[in-house]
Amino acid sequence: MAERGHPDFPLDPRYPSDPVVATAVSTDYGVLDLATARRWGYGWDPAKSAALRPKGRRMTNAEYAGLPACSAEASRRLMRGIDLKRDWLYASTRAIEVDKAVKRDPRLRVAWDVWSRCVAEQGFTRYPDPVAAYTDTAWHRGSDGNTRHTQRERATAVADVTCKRRHHTAELWHAARAQKQAADITRHRDRYAAGLQALRTYRATIAEVLRKLG
Numbered sequence: 001m002a003e004r005g006h007p008d009f010p011l012d013p014r015y016p017s018d019p020v021v022a023t024a025v026s027t028d029y030g031v032l033d034l035a036t037a038r039r040w041g042y043g044w045d046p047a048k049s050a051a052l053r054p055k056g057r058r059m060t061n062a063e064y065a066g067l068p069a070c071s072a073e074a075s076r077r078l079m080r081g082i083d084l085k086r087d088w089l090y091a092s093t094r095a096i097e098v099d100k101a102v103k104r105d106p107r108l109r110v111a112w113d114v115w116s117r118c119v120a121e122q123g124f125t126r127y128p129d130p131v132a133a134y135t136d137t138a139w140h141r142g143s144d145g146n147t148r149h150t151q152r153e154r155a156t157a158v159a160d161v162t163c164k165r166r167h168h169t170a171e172l173w174h175a176a177r178a179q180k181q182a183a184d185i186t187r188h189r190d191r192y193a194a195g196l197q198a199l200r201t202y203r204a205t206i207a208e209v210l211r212k213l214g
Contacts, residue, residue, distance in 0.1 A: 004066045010056025016064050018143055028177070029170040030130030030160065037157035042134050043147030078205055087198040090191050094184055101180045102173075111172040118163035124156045130169065133160050 001009035031037050036044075059067065082088050102108060112129045119133070120126035127133040133156065139147040147153055164170050185192050 001063065001066060001070050004070065006063050006066060009059075009063055010054075012054045012056040013063070014054045014056060014058045016059055016061055029164070029173050030134045031157050032161060032164065032170060034158065034161045034165075037161045038154060039149075041147055041149050041153035041157045042136075042139050043141075043149055043153075046146060049144055049146060078202065078209070080205065081201050082198045087191075087194045088202075090195040094188065094192075098177070098180050098184050101184075102177050105176045105180070108173055108176045111167065111169050114167050115163050115169045118167060119156075119159050122159040122163075124159050130160060130164065133157075 031042060039045075079088070115130065116126050116128065125133070125136070127136070136156075139150070139153050141147050
């Protein structure tokens, strides 16, 4: 950025305007902690969110315009020696397919149905699965992804966690996922090994850069 005319560009800058944040589920299995569900529903403590925000000043519009080129250059340097499409993205690509297989697992479908009926029996929406409960638009997430922590939301989250505990939903879900992942790794062992080597190469490059920076 300095070479492009921005010598005082901050190391941890904020965007010129606050970006829209996509909602991500807190765990692969939705909300799991009962105390968190009681206090924050499907959201989280705003103080924690603030602590993770960039500490530097906002970028100017001119700096923001120059950022993509510099980010691309940095990525090229960090990814040297790695085949991005063949090796680096392989595991994440397979994860999508594995997740589809997990969702088709008859045992998991039964577990979700038991969980769903349990939540409905407590007077709440009969969601198809825990992720649907977590991402319900009724919780009115803001641009930071956090919810409003309404009484209805918090009560739903408590029922969600209670039913997961009562019927071991997360454990059954985890077992199904682990089985599908193990089978996929066995079928594509060479490709996964190449992906692991790409990760090791990337970490070595990061270590080298950090040493040079001191």
